[in-house]
Amino acid sequence: MRKPKTGVLGVFPYLDDTTEAIRRCRQEGIPVTVYSPTPRHEIEEALEATESPVRIFTLVGAFTGTASGAALAIWTSLDWPLITGGKEIVSLPAFTVIMFELTVLFGALATVIGLFINARLPQFFGEGKYHPSFSAGNFGVFAHIAPEKFETARTIMTESGSEEVLVEHAQ
Amino acid sequence: MASTSDTLVHPDVRGYADVNRDAMRLLTRPGPGYLALLGMSVSLVGLAAFCWMWQLAYGMGMSGLNNPVGWGTYITTFVFWVGIGHAGTLISAILFLFRAAWRQSIYRFAEAMTVFAVLTAGLFPIIHIGRPWLFYYLLPYPNQRQIWPNFRSPLLWDVFAVTTYLTVSSVFFFIGLIPDIAAARDAAVVPWRKKAYSVLSLGWRGTDREWKHFTRAYLFLAALATPLVLSVHSVVSWDFAVSIVPGWHTTIFAPYFVAGAILSGVAMVITIVVPVRKIFHLEAYLTPMHFDRLAKLLLLTSTIVGYAYGMEYFMAWYSGELYERDVFLDRVSGDYWWAGWSMITFNGIVPHLLWFRRVRENLNYFFIISIIVNIGMWYERFVIIVPSLAHSYMPWQMVNYHMSWVEAGILMGSFGWFFMWFLLFLRFLPGLSIAEIKEVLPPPMRGTRETRLHAQQVPERQEIVEQPAPATAHLKRAQGE
């Protein structure tokens, strides 16, 4: 189900007001986007958030890295076998270093990719209303709601303690 | 009110908006002192560039190296900077995993230091090789010759370890910066800054979805960076340990190097943070508690390093290995005795002054000790590398090494290069981790209000909560509205 792009944004100076607003919106069945200057578990609780799937990316990336490290080192060594120091062509103890490094490298890059995909970053034309004070001290709750139901949301926001209520009419 | 020595953030910081205000202050117009420092750094970089061009034109002979001593100042400085690069990730990743809340206000500096230190270190392998224009031979890229690099070589492990470390720590650094760049964007008034921050923040808005994945991703990055930070200096230590040079071929090297790296890294953090705190008036965020914790880290790693020194000598004696014994005797009584004793004194003995509370709590003393440890750690690498090579197996080929002016220029230039990046960082990116400091601040609550949440009992900080800062008003001021 697509969330409406229009909606009502409440700006909250207090965390407990914010969670109040979230809960009430959710009770009303209104989907919300919450802005916060710092991650707060209170908000996550209020949203009853699920586990992030980024971990799958990390895991897959890391194992891909291990495999590529091994493959790279082994295949290139066999591609033109040259003896050095009387050691084996496939000197696994030495190659574990490569495998480890690529595990971490690929794992980290995959995590970033996972973050970007899941968090929909980079996003230069963000959807919904935003207020610059969210990165400083204020919290925000944006209720995705059709313009005709703005009043409901506005009421929730004001009642929960919003300092400022903004509306988004676009689209 | 609790004593200042165990507060993470000074009580004067009353709310989220204060953090923004203080962090943004770092990004405003620089003073003449800053410009002078930056100019000096850039000049040093210029000097190093000149020296390197000189060396490229005439050959490696412009260094003081010779036939038994193939590695000298360059590799010493390489290991030194790689070591410096350890404290950042230690503080940002490992302490993050350990939920050591005191890291929040200091880790950004440390992390920036890491990235720039590794950036500096990464130059040295290229500077030190004889034919830098063929550096790409070390990279495993497909080529018509059908030749690949040798994965059995510790130097290739180094290439992988250092590039991985640089990539991962940069990524970690950048990911952590995203919310703060967004804050800077929201606070920026200069148009080009706003534009630049908008791009760099990737459109971050602090939504619940962003935070949800961000916190997870950050945790995994920290979890990946932790073994990496331990591995990278281990790999660097294997450059030496897997060789057969007496004085290098030691199993203790990996932990010893990691401990040494953390010692030098922490010392460098102190060297940087003490003046930064003073100049930018960050006393509220860098409290005596931080320095107390850093002092403990220094003490711990110094003790490990001192133990490693002792162990090396013990093993040299106990093993009865002739070459090993000679090398270790030579370190303290041979031509490089001054370096050997500097290393032992500066790293193994001087930091123990920090057991004394008076020393620990006096930032001047602390700063001096950190500088001494930095010098000592450079000497440590020098002592490991140069005397061992100059006093290896063949009695016939024992020739001493003396640093040349080209090497000295490049060594100084490496500091210029490092501080240049660091100074630029201070001016253009948020040095305090805005979002994470807020995590350790009590969240703003409408205290008197009845909520359906569980009670927010913050008895000790009641007073703070009771006086909420006018966040939006402040922001409007900042934006010049």
Next chain:
Amino acid sequence: MSDGMKRRDFLKTVSVGGATLTAACKSDGVERLIPYVVPSEEIVPGVPTWYSTTCRECPAGCGMHVETHEGRATKVEGNPIQPISRGNLCARGQASVQGLYHPDRLQGPQVVEEGLEPRNITWGGAEQTLARRIRELQSAGRGASIAFLTERYTGTMDRLVDDWVRAIGARRVVYDPYQDQPRNLQFADADFLISFGADFLETWGSPVDYAWQFAQMRSPMIGQRGKFVWVAPHQPLTGLNADEWVAPRPGTEALVAQAIAGTVDVNSAAQQTGVQAQVLQRLATEFRGARKAVAMGPGQATAGSNASALQAAVDRLNGRASAPQGGDMRPLIQLVQQMRAGQVQMLLISAHNPVYTLPGGLGFEAALRRVPDRVSFSTFPDETAMLCTLRLPDHHFLEQWNDYVPRPDVRALVQPTMRPVFNTKQTGDVLLSVARYLRLNTVTPGNNGATYYDYLRNAWGGGTGDAWREIVKRGGSYPAVPAGPNTAAEVAGAVPPFATQPASGTAAGTANVNAPAVPGLEGTQQVVTPTSPPSLVTALPVATGSPVSTFEGGGDARFHLVVYPSYRFFDGRTANRPWLLELPDPVTKVPWTSWAELHPASAKELGVRQGEILEIRSPFGAVRVPAYVYPGVRRDVVAIQTGLGHKAFGRYTENRGVNPNLLLGPTAAPTGAFAPYSVRVSVQGTGEKSGELYEQGNRVQLDREIAQAVSLSEMRAFDAVVGAKVPGTIPGQNMQVETLRGHGGFQPVETPTDPAAYPPPGTEYGQYTEGKTRWAMVIDNDRCIGCGACVTACYAENNIPVVGPDQVRKGREMSWLRIERYFGVTQDQEEALRDDATSDVRFLPMLCQHCGNAPCEPVCPVYAAYHTPDGLNAQVYNRCVGTRYCANNCPYKVRYFNWFTYQFAAPLHWQLNPDVTVREKGVMEKCTFCVQRINEGQRNASLEGRPLNDSEVTPACVQTCPAEVFVFGNIADPNSAVARAAASNRSYRILEAQNTQPAIVYLQKVTLREPKKGHHADEMYGKRGEAGREHGGAAGTGSTGSQLEPHRAPAGAGSH
């Protein structure tokens, strides 16, 4: 681009005659291919052409083969069928190509007018000028005021000069330092050799021949171990190789000889010489009791006013009169007097740089300035040539036709190997054309325009084309090289080691080291075989002159001065060769400069330390030279090597060292022989430190057992226990493993210690297959005399750059092969300064060990260092990025880094071997076992469709070594020479505990007395000694013989 122009000019010159094909000329940005105009039949481009000639760098007259590539001489090697060189050459001979291409050679005839710059003239003009001046003098009736100072020509040139001088009514004076010395001694089978200062391994007589004979004489590999006693006031290289050093009081050496010969009373001799009577007695007993004993002398170090007496005593010892040594200085002294008196109007000089080499006290230089017409024939702008008014540079000997008679049975031919590099002209041709201008019909009968070549050809009896061709091909006429085992390798399999030959023919328990093993030496013509029957000794004339020298200089002149010839520079004539300057002196290991050897006790007394500049003053002059503190010199003697200190000799000798000849006086022995050892000097420290003196290496081994030694008795006892060797085991090593086991602790993994067993189990991967070649080398430390000929050969073959004194001082010399010289074995640096330090000196050629488990290989990130399937440790220059990790990880420190792109000053670069890459800056390099020669052999074999035989490949060092120290080959073949040599009981490998599996097996030096042992010696190979002692007694191999008794400390060292 003057460089480019010169090169092209050269190409033009040589290609017209058909002598070049390709040479890079990058001046216009493209590579050019320069073909012949007319092709030469003999030359195939890309395939080297070899010419036979004779080395003229010293009077020895070694046969030489010259390798030329497209008309350029690139490398010289000994002529294997010539009996003097036997295929070997010394460092001076190897460096002769650098004389040929020396950038500072005189490039054409010049005339110098008073107060003007030298003017280049044409050869026609030069010859006419000379003829005109001679005619003027003749017509003025002063033909007798023309003198020709020549070297000791022996062949055709001798006759031509005599004829020429006689025809113009002039006179000839011969001056040739170190020329008149016996070159036909035969002592390869001697068991006692005593030398009275005759440095026969360096300059005296015939060094290449004598070095070989010396090695043979003392080679346990072929079953003999003669003893060598050195009687002289100091120890040059030859002295260091002695088993015993006797240093009598200066000037009394003849008495020692007489005491041994029994013509003086031992006790009175002991009193005068300061040598203990029992030592003299023992020497006399040993000399007389020897199966074959040979005496040598006098050498430069003992040539005082008693030289005649000494020579007589030596003749007596040898039972045979010899020609007067040291030449006759009297005509020369007379000539100088006349020059000073203005009685000489013209002096022509073809002798070797008399201004430099003659004693300062003679005043030759000042006298020369009084001669109005001074004509030099020198090839180089040396001091003499620079003082001359007419310079007529001779061809280098590699460019000329000539002949030379080094010893009666050898008539050697010198033939040009390439077109002249510069506009020089053969002196013989100059004399002939001057004779034509002067219409001297006795010299040029018929005035038919014959060249010196025709003259020479005539002197050789004309001969038909084929006969002459054969002579040219052989490089002269001479007897065949005596048959018999030449190298240790050849005999290693053929002659069983001692143990299997239990007391053969020596029932009385005499050591069978005396058994002659070199039969057939008598095959040579006119060989001196001193048989010294007592009756003959008495029949010889008694000594002429006093047996005790007198010395000039008094007052505070407390030190006797020894000025001795240099192995590297001879009398100074080869001092401008960069290779020889960079080659450290074999004894002091000092390159590029001079030094004064001073005994540690004297240094202490004077309060000077090594490297401090000394002021040395004699009645004739003074020099300032850095001190070299060295126990191999008497306390009352200071020794300075000659050769450096040139005022003019090209760029490489500018401001290098001092000329010690300036300190000498014009003293001559009664026979007229020059007596340099007759001056006392005062020595004072100046407190100034020399920046020039740099001693390479370490004098002590730091307990590391790098260069090992075993006493003869111990070796023989051990041989008796172990018995015949099975190739593939090295007992010393097995012993070590046993020792470790015996002591518990870690159980060592048994690794095959024999390179033949390569690859060791667990390392056989990739392309390694059984039965393939494994190149390896055996180095017999016992044969090595430490001279460094191999080092120079390596420079010549492998395009190794000369880095210069400043870089050498930084430890950046590039010598792929170096000779390490150890005076002591322990950690104690003082050990090398004690009086007995020189009694057990170890020389060790150190080069890439081509390890099976090479530590340098796996650390290279780009595979520039790797192992080839035939066991070479290869270095691929173009792949190298220059991390220097390989050099760090090389325990032998034999990898050398190109710190700069070194320049080869034109035309020295014409010497570069086209088969070897010239390395640029930033690249690591090292010994390749001369892989270019291996590849060439491999190519030739495969062209013929057959497998390569390892004897076809000889690396440059192996090829040139006069003592034949090296054996090279395929050790995987158990029948190969190298495998058989490696099976010796003396074999060990350096730093074996590192499990590097080196391909170079060293053989321990054999000493007559108990060798010095490091503190680790018992752990390293003491077990062997124990085993030897235990079983030696039990097996009853009997007494170890008189020679095996521990010797007393050198009498001389302790006697002053």
Next chain:
Amino acid sequence: MKRILILLGVLLLPVGAWGAYQGLETYQDEPGDKRQGPEQPIAFWHSVHAGQNQIPCMYCHYSAERSEGAGLPSVQVCVGCHAPGSGALPPEQAQLGFPQATRNKFWNAEATKLVDYWRRGEPIPWVKVHDLPEHVQFPHQSHVRVGLQCSTCHGQVQNMELVYQASTLRMGWCISCHTGEMELSPQEDATVRQRSSYIQGVRALAAAGSDVRGVDTRWPHQRASVDCTVCHY
């Protein structure tokens, strides 16, 4: 949908990398030179000599089968044809015999240059077309003796006017022939396999019962040694 696309992209990445590798290799194997060789001091056309007149290669490049260098004809060889009979005369009297002046002004002028060189006694400074770097050793004789045709490396010289470099002469190109990956004509391949000392050596080892494991595992059709020191030393 977006995610699937991204996933697809990630999966395609290695494929793309492989493609780039192949492309790079092909690109690098492309001979860089144009189909016309450099200006030479004399406009010597191989198409005339080797093509029309069918002169065998080794008539002029006479040392190819016994030396590392293929050899260049001396000026004497050139005038042997172009100024017949000049061998008996002093060089100054040599006369151009061919091509005749009447036939072609251009060719006459070029051939006159040759005679001038001969008269002056100067070698002709040809511009090197096949110019290997100094760190590579290439022995012609080994390659000629195993039966490789000149044109295999030098191209169809008989069709070239000014000779150009037909092959890359790069290491990968050399190696691909040594490893047997490069196609040779069946006859050539057969002779090479029969005469190669490398193959003979392996056969001998195998015949002697030696362990030749590892010899032919990597390159089953290997023709010659790929050891670095074969060419670089």
